[in-house]
Amino acid sequence: MARRRQAVTIRHVAADAGVSLQTVSRVINKEPNVRPEMMQRVQESIARLGYVPSIAAQRMSGSRSYLILALNDRERTIADWRSRQGADWVDQMLLGGMLTCAEHGYRLIIELVDTHSDHIERELAGAIAALQPDGVILTPPHSENALITGLLDRHGISYARIGSLAPGGFALTMDDDNAARLATEHLVALGHRRIGFIAGPSDYELSGWRVTGWRRAMAAAGLATDDLLAEGDFSFASGRDAAQRLLDSPAPPSAIIASNDQMALATLALLRTRGLDVPRDVSLVSFDDTPIVRFTHPALTAIVQPIAEVAARAVELIIAERAGRATPDGPTVVPAGLVVRGSTAPPRDAMVVEEERG
Amino acid sequence: MARRRQAVTIRHVAADAGVSLQTVSRVINKEPNVRPEMMQRVQESIARLGYVPSIAAQRMSGSRSYLILALNDRERTIADWRSRQGADWVDQMLLGGMLTCAEHGYRLIIELVDTHSDHIERELAGAIAALQPDGVILTPPHSENALITGLLDRHGISYARIGSLAPGGFALTMDDDNAARLATEHLVALGHRRIGFIAGPSDYELSGWRVTGWRRAMAAAGLATDDLLAEGDFSFASGRDAAQRLLDSPAPPSAIIASNDQMALATLALLRTRGLDVPRDVSLVSFDDTPIVRFTHPALTAIVQPIAEVAARAVELIIAERAGRATPDGPTVVPAGLVVRGSTAPPRDAMVVEEERG
DNA sequence: ATGAAAGCGCTAACAA
DNA sequence: TTGTTAGCGCTTTCAT
Numbered sequence: 150m151a152r153r154r155q156a157v158t159i160r161h162v163a164a165d166a167g168v169s170l171q172t173v174s175r176v177i178n179k180e181p182n183v184r185p186e187m188m189q190r191v192q193e194s195i196a197r198l199g200y201v202p203s204i205a206a207q208r209m210s211g212s213r214s215y216l217i218l219a220l221n222d223r224e225r226t227i228a229d230w231r232s233r234q235g236a237d238w239v240d241q242m243l244l245g246g247m248l249t250c251a252e253h254g255y256r257l258i259i260e261l262v263d264t265h266s267d268h269i270e271r272e273l274a275g276a277i278a279a280l281q282p283d284g285v286i287l288t289p290p291h292s293e294n295a296l297i298t299g300l301l302d303r304h305g306i307s308y309a310r311i312g313s314l315a316p317g318g319f320a321l322t323m324d325d326d327n328a329a330r331l332a333t334e335h336l337v338a339l340g341h342r343r344i345g346f347i348a349g350p351s352d353y354e355l356s357g358w359r360v361t362g363w364r365r366a367m368a369a370a371g372l373a374t375d376d377l378l379a380e381g382d383f384s385f386a387s388g389r390d391a392a393q394r395l396l397d398s399p400a401p402p403s404a405i406i407a408s409n410d411q412m413a414l415a416t417l418a419l420l421r422t423r424g425l426d427v428p429r430d431v432s433l434v435s436f437d438d439t440p441i442v443r444f445t446h447p448a449l450t451a452i453v454q455p456i457a458e459v460a461a462r463a464v465e466l467i468i469a470e471r472a473g474r475a476t477p478d479g480p481t482v483v484p485a486g487l488v489v490r491g492s493t494a495p496p497r498d499a500m501v502v503e504e505e506r507g
Numbered sequence: 508m509a510r511r512r513q514a515v516t517i518r519h520v521a522a523d524a525g526v527s528l529q530t531v532s533r534v535i536n537k538e539p540n541v542r543p544e545m546m547q548r549v550q551e552s553i554a555r556l557g558y559v560p561s562i563a564a565q566r567m568s569g570s571r572s573y574l575i576l577a578l579n580d581r582e583r584t585i586a587d588w589r590s591r592q593g594a595d596w597v598d599q600m601l602l603g604g605m606l607t608c609a610e611h612g613y614r615l616i617i618e619l620v621d622t623h624s625d626h627i628e629r630e631l632a633g634a635i636a637a638l639q640p641d642g643v644i645l646t647p648p649h650s651e652n653a654l655i656t657g658l659l660d661r662h663g664i665s666y667a668r669i670g671s672l673a674p675g676g677f678a679l680t681m682d683d684d685n686a687a688r689l690a691t692e693h694l695v696a697l698g699h700r701r702i703g704f705i706a707g708p709s710d711y712e713l714s715g716w717r718v719t720g721w722r723r724a725m726a727a728a729g730l731a732t733d734d735l736l737a738e739g740d741f742s743f744a745s746g747r748d749a750a751q752r753l754l755d756s757p758a759p760p761s762a763i764i765a766s767n768d769q770m771a772l773a774t775l776a777l778l779r780t781r782g783l784d785v786p787r788d789v790s791l792v793s794f795d796d797t798p799i800v801r802f803t804h805p806a807l808t809a810i811v812q813p814i815a816e817v818a819a820r821a822v823e824l825i826i827a828e829r830a831g832r833a834t835p836d837g838p839t840v841v842p843a844g845l846v847v848r849g850s851t852a853p854p855r856d857a858m859v860v861e862e863e864r865g
Numbered sequence: 866a867t868g869a870a871a872g873c874g875c876t877a878a879c880a881a
Numbered sequence: 882t883t884g885t886t887a888g889c890g891c892t893t894t895c896a897t
Contacts, residue, residue: 155636156662158890169868174892182866199629201636205572206890208563209873215637230602230815235593235798243597243617244588251619256638258614259601271557278513278559279573280614304514440593444802457588516874527884532876540882564874567889869896880885 157200166194177202204256208281215255217467218282219246219460220273220291223261235441236410238288238456245457246286249464255283257464262291270296277304284308284467286460287318289353307470309463312355319466320480321459325355328452328485329362329406332434335450335487336404337370340495341432343377345395345402347412350382359408359436377402381412388412392419403496404432410439413449417492428494438488447491459483515558524552535560562614566639573613575825576640577604577818578631578649581619593799594768596646596814603815604644607822613641615822620649628654635662642666642825644818645676647711665828667821670713677824678838679817683713686810686843687720687764690792693808693845694762695728698853699790701735703753703760705770708740717766717794735760739770746770750777761854762790768797771807775850786852796846805849817841 162173168191175183176191183191194200208214219242229236239259247257258280262272276282277300285308291297292313301308302317309319329346336344346363349356360378367374379394381387388411395402396419407413413435420431427433427447435442435451442449462481470476517535521528526549533541534549541549552558566572577600587594597617605615616638620630634640635658643666649655650671659666659676666676670683687704694702704721707714718736725732737752739745746769753760754777765771771793778785785791785805793800793809800807820839828834 155639155890157636159892160890170891171868171893172866175867178892184866187866199632199636201633203566203639203890204637205563205566205639206873207892208561209567209875209890210892211873212892214563227602227606230595230598233595233599233796233798233801235595235802237588237591237593237595237598239601240588240595240597241591244585247617247619248585256616258616259605261605261609274557275559278515278557279562281513281561281563438591440591440799441802443591444593444799446804513874517876518874528875529877529884530882533883536876542882545882561874564889565876567874567891568876569889570876867897869894871892871894873890873892875889877888878886881883 155203155206157198159200159202161198162191162194162200165198166191213471214281214283216280216282217246217250217255217257217284217286217464218260218276218280219257219286219288220260220262220297221288222290223263226261234411236439238439241456242286242288242460245460245462246464249461253464253468255464255468258282262297264290266296269294270300273297273300277306282306283471284464286463286467287311287313289313289355293354307467309466311459311463312353314354314480319463319470319476321463321466322355322358322480322482323454323456323459324482324484325358326362326365328436328454328487329359330366331485331487332406332436332450332452333363333366334370335489336406336432336434336493337366337372339404339432339493341402341404342372342496343400343402343404344372345377345379345405346374347388347391347395347405347407347416348378348380349408349412350380353383356380356408363406376400381408383409383411385411385415388415389419392416396420396423402431403498404434404493406434406436408436410435410437410442410449410451413442413451414445417445417449427492430497432493432496434493443490445492450490450493451488453486453488455483455485513561513564515556517558517560519556520549520552520558523556524549571829572639572641574638574640575604575608575613575615575642575644575822576618576634576638577615577644577646578618578620578655579646580648581621584619592769594797596797599814600644600646600818603818603820604822607819608826611822611826613822613826616640620655622648624654627652628658631655631658635664640664641829642822644821644825645669645671647671647713651712665825667824669817669821670711672712672838677821677828677834679821679824680713680716680838680840681812681814681817682840682842683716684720684723686794686812686845687717688724689843689845690764690794690808690810691721691724692728693847694764694790694792694851695724695730697762697790697851699760699762700730700854701758701760701762702730703735703737703763704732705746705749705753705763705765705774706736706738707766707770708738711741714738714766721764734758739766741767741769743769743773746773747777750774754778754781760789761856762792762851764792764794766794768793768795768800768807768809771800771809772803775803775807785850788855790851790854792851801848803850808848808851809846811844811846813841813843 379391737749
């Protein structure tokens with residue numbers, strides 16, 4: 150294989166336009182101090198020759214690599230891919246992040262990192278040394294990882310943390326407390342009074358926010374939350390256990406909100422096993438709205454996480470900072486939504502009351 | 508932002524080990540002509556300093572960028588991501604391709620390209636100029652695109668074509684004809700004699716292979732295929748139309764094989780609309796085995812496409828070629844499998860016969 | 866507002 | 882087997 154060189158370089162453009170390399174560079178980088186007529190002449194040459202700057206060369210001399218790294222948990226991501234259960238977190242990140250990158254001439258590279266802390270610094274340091282990314286997007290459960298943020302701070306690489314409100318970098322959330330409130334209010338409006346909540350693990354900061362949202366909405370409706378909270382770890386098995394605890398309590402809930410899809414599916418399966426109908430006997434709301442919850446029977450009412458949009462915003466923040474544009478001080482909150490499907494209905498007793506009335 | 512430089516460069520390593528830059532370079536690239544003791548000394552320095560070569564610099568001087576591009580159809584990919592129907596093609600590509608890349612120090616970058624031919628050359632030429640990838644993986648329907656392969660040939664970039672048997676680059680298939688044969692034989696073994704086939708669009712070469720596999724298996728079983736073939740374009744709507752044609756024929760099939768999941772789901776929905784039970788009245792087999800077909804009622808018997816493995820093999824072929832290792836001449840065929848679920852059963856008449864016997 | 870020179874980190878070609 | 886030299890394509894100084 151011959152040594153591969155750039156077909157068209159800045160040199161060709163400079164020669165074609167009859168200007169110096171610098172002028173071309175200035176045009177490429179939209180720098181000031183170029184007369185409009187010069188700029189146009191150069192841009193015409195660029196278009197005519199089909200010139201595209203080499204990212205490698207830009208990185209070599211300048212400070213930009215036009216690369217943004219999206220860090221995802223290795224174990225969980227690979228497990229999701231292998232199990233083919235329809236989790237589409239990475240796809241949604243790509244949808245929002247990659248397309249937004251493309252708009253600005255950047256590329257998004259998915260990078261998997263081990264949670265195990267021995268590896269994490271070496272791995273990330275290696276990726277940084279190899280790629281010299283202009284920015285890094287952190288996703289749960291790494292958004293709060295001080296080892297990671299410390300490393301990035303030391304390297305002067307800007308980063309965005311999805312699902313975090315901590316200072317340092319750009320914090321973005323998907324409005325978790327509000328989302329839980331939405332789900333709770335939906336059930337309250339249907340007439341439910343005992344609404345159980347299956348929380349996620351506490352190493353995800355957003356788990357707490359969701360509990361808070363549920364608690365607040367319950368309190369606002371004058372409802373108690375004692376004995377109505379169970380914690381899982383986002384896995385199917387833990388969801389089943391949590392649901393079991395809720396259902397076995399002296400006064401079981403007439404509706405359950407699960408903090409993610411796997412735990413909601415586990416709850417659905419358990420309810421079916423016990424001969425309980427959804428939504429007639431128990432209503433069920435899921436977080437995430439990954440593809441599969443549309444295909445269960447009944448399809449699940451779910452909180453829609455705006456993953457694509459939050460990824461897009463994260464990219465925009467990183468690029469804006471590098472471009473020297475103003476960026477917000479506080480966290481960016483992208484609102485979540487609620488999709489009502491077949492798994493929520495008025496509780497049994499409420500229906501009886503209605504029937505008695507009628 | 509300060510001009511960001513490499514923290515540890517080849518220079519530091521050379522100084523630390525007391526050798527020349529070139530010797531370090533040779534060790535990094537596993538080149539010959541380095542004494543084992545030298546090599547070890549250098550490797551120790553590399554480990555101690557935590558040195559990782561800059562991909563940008565490697566690309567600048569050498570011929571390798573350690574980047575592999577995976578080309579996917581823009582429109583279809585974005586539609587899949589947005590619709591959140593569980594299509595996990597990209598995930599499976601990442602699972603196989605990215606992890607294999609990582610093993611060899613490469614990175615996989617997903618690149619979306621427009622099918623529209625005006626754009627395709629400019630876009631790809633731009634991506635090549637910007638990234639100078641060491642290899643490109645083509646996926647259907649671009650695997651056979653002469654505009655693309657011509658451009659890659661001219662640039663001397665090695666490429667792999669998934670779902671193609673054409674010469675030029677590395678051809679890989681997922682054993683489509685055999686897969687269709689498997690599905691057909693499964694139905695034949697259950698006692699079906701009229702097995703309908705919904706083909707994919709003809710711009711996907713693999714559509715034809717699947718039809719061939721079905722035809723051969725039918726012929727081998729002594730069964731006719733007249734009036735049992737309908738063509739769709741992989742979309743839900745086209746699947747419904749095709750299923751309609753099959754079911755409205757004078758002698759409708761007792762089993763249907765659909766060339767992808769969307770068309771299978773459409774067939775399932777149509778059958779339900781017509782009050783036909785799956786699998787009691789009609790058996791149904793899908794291609795692809797994307798996540799959702801496990802959650803339909805009944806779950807669908809499906810051909811499992813080894814997307815991850817074929818992506819892994821594609822990456823390996825590209826890397827092997829660049830490393831000067833031997834590569835196979837012919838196409839690489841990765842076998843597909845069949846997962847039997849609830850959508851296939853003996854046909855009604857066969858059951859009647861059995862009942863009469865019993 | 867424009868240009869010339871220096872060098873980023875690394876490897877290919879050549880020399881020793 | 883090892884080291885030296887000359888760039889790769891671009892952006893940063895610093896001149897003009």
